[in-house]
Amino acid sequence: MKTITTSVIPITPTYAKVEAPHELHLEAICVFAAIGFFLDTDTYWKDEVVLQPGCKHIISEDGYLIESTPWFKWHYTPDNTRDFNTTLEEFTVLFESIMDEQTAGKKVILPLSGGLDSRTQAVALQHLKASVNSYSYDFQGGYKETKIAEAIAEVCDFDFTAYTIPKGYLWDVLDNLATLNRCESDFTAPRQMAIVDEFETMGEVFSLGHWGDVLFDDMGVSDDLPLEDQVTVLQKKLIKTGGADLATQLWTHWNLDGDFDSYFNDRISALLSAIDIPNSANARIRAFKSLYWAPRWTSVNLAVFASKHPITLPYYDQRMCEFICTVPEDYLAKRQLQIGYIKERAPKLAELTWQEQRPFNLYTFPNNRMPYNLPYRITNKIERVFQELSGKKYVQRNWELQFLGEANQKQLDKSLTAQNFIDFIPEVTIKGALSGLDSKIANYHAHQVNMLLVLAEFKKSTNA
Structure with a gap:
């Protein structure tokens, strides 16, 4: 044994x-x-x-x-003797210690986005004077996320490369991706697969920001929400x-x-009930996601990065999870600790646009409401309309690049019409999902096509 x-x-x-x-x-x-x-x-x-x-x-x-x-059991034991500033100091020491242990003396590969998790890592790596090669990507025909990432890299004096996720790359890497994630996740979420070969010469170790957005935020519910209602909330989040x-x-x-x-x-009810956190609905839902969502979805596609270099994840660290269990929900809500850390350590990075709150930054995002955000909303709408009128679809999701269009459709038809798959999945289900991609509710059917493609690859690789 x-x-x-x-x-x-x-x-x-x-x-x-x-x-x-x-x-x-x-x-x-x-x-x-x-x-x-x-x-x-x-x-x-x-x-x-x-x-x-x-x-x-x-x-x-x-x-x-x-x-x-x-x-280890997730719990909620808030230390109410600490004020916010003391908690922020503890986070700063802990986070930078973890980052230092994971990356010291190595050329770090840092994926950057317009959000807060990778920006928080950038602050720590800059403070630690690490050698960093950063990169970002956006969708062909979509929002230029790389502009924010490049600005972060420039402030930190990191090397930076911008990539564009192209249309139809999936079919050239599909078999390799199915092997890496064992057909336990969809194939369009890990868009890093589009540039996987570029990772070879980027550096020595990845520093990945996965799960920071879950640990360092509330779950959007009242802390006294009854268990039965927590189950309902979770089902809506999951499905x-x-x-x-x-x-x-x-x-x-x-x-x-x-x-x-x-x-x-x-x-869901049985799994959630087994989490012994009766004093905070937010903490219990966060624990559920960390127990069942992170390892079975988020971690699955980390294999793409790990196929090229060792990977590190500061937010996955045991000490970070233990710390979260002691932080009052009032301090976690609305990303306060990460925002406070960035403002304290790197004010110039806090002045850059926060993608989820664009065009506002970490100082001005409370103004992301009417009427203050109206000029941006109008301008953004006009730009998207003109792009559509010029015949260029505005792309927001990777499946649009990998599933839509004649060439992609041929690849989907080829993958989903193998006899052993049609024997496994009803043909009417396959045809309904595929035809729905051309409808006004294409997003409704995109997930179905994603999952059918995964099941088709699974069937291809097994005699089941």
């Missing part, structure tokens, strides 16, 4: 066998189709599981899971547009017991 200890938020999944028939776990696949990732320990197979985070697992010599014992419809179609086609909605509600 051997013992495997999993991290609070695992970067890579660890698999084990369980006593069950070696057959497809169709209920789990329905949930996967609805939310875009496998829930809890589920995989494609009934006799295979992913080990739970924050546990010590006893595994038999032949790979079977014998026992799991938690060594993708068009996802429940696809899951229901598959559930019916496979003639599974009961119905998908009841099954999913029961699963």
Whole structure:
């Protein structure tokens, strides 16, 4: 026997066998189709599981899971003796210590965006005088996110490269991506796959900002929200547009017991109820997402980065998770700690546009409301209309570049019409999702096509 200890938020999944028939776990696949990732320990197979985070697992010599014992439990124990400034000082020391440990003496590869997580990392790396090669990308025909990223790099004196995500790159990398993420995530979310070969010569270690936006914000609910209502909120957050419809179609086609909605509600309710945080709905929902969302969706596509260089994630660090459990929700709400840190350490970076609040920055974003944001909204609308009138679609999501257009359609048809896939998924479901891409509710069907493509690649790689 051997013992495997999993991290609070695992970067890579660890698999084990369980006593069950070696057959497809169709209920789990329905949930996967609805939310875009496998829930809890589920995989494609009934006799295979992913080990739970924050546990010590006893595994038999032949790979079977014998026992799991938690060594870390999410909690909400706010230290109300600390004021905000003291909490900010503690965050500053902790965050910079983690960043230093993870990157010291190495050429750092830093993906930059117009948001706060990577900007917070940039502040720390600048303060630590690290050697940094940064980059960013935007969509062909979309918002120029690289402008903000380049401005951040310029202030920090980092090397910087801007990339544009091109139309139709997916089909050249699809097989490799399916191998890297094991068909446990959609294929258009990890847009880094478009430039994966560029990573070779960028540096020695990635510093990735995943999960900062979850840990350092509230969940948008009242802290006294009843458990039943928390379940409802979570279901709305989890289920993708068009996802429940696809899951229901598959559930019916496979003639599974009961119905998908009841099954999913029961699963979420049981998992959320098991999190012993009765004193904060925000903290409990954050814990749920960190237990089940981060390792089973966010971490899945980290394999793309890890295929080229070692990866580090300061927000995944155990000490950061422990710190979050002690911070009052009032200090986490609205990204206050990250904003305070950036203002304190690098005021010039705080003056740059915050993409989610554009055209406002970290000082002026409270004005992102009527009537103060009206001039920008009007100007932005006019620019987008003129772009559309000139025949250039305004692109907001990667699936638009990879699924729309004649060439992409041919690739989709080729992938989704293999006989073993049509035997697995009803043809009417496939045709309905594909035809919906040309409708006014294309976004509703885009998730369905995304998941069908993943299932098609899975079927291609297995004899199931």
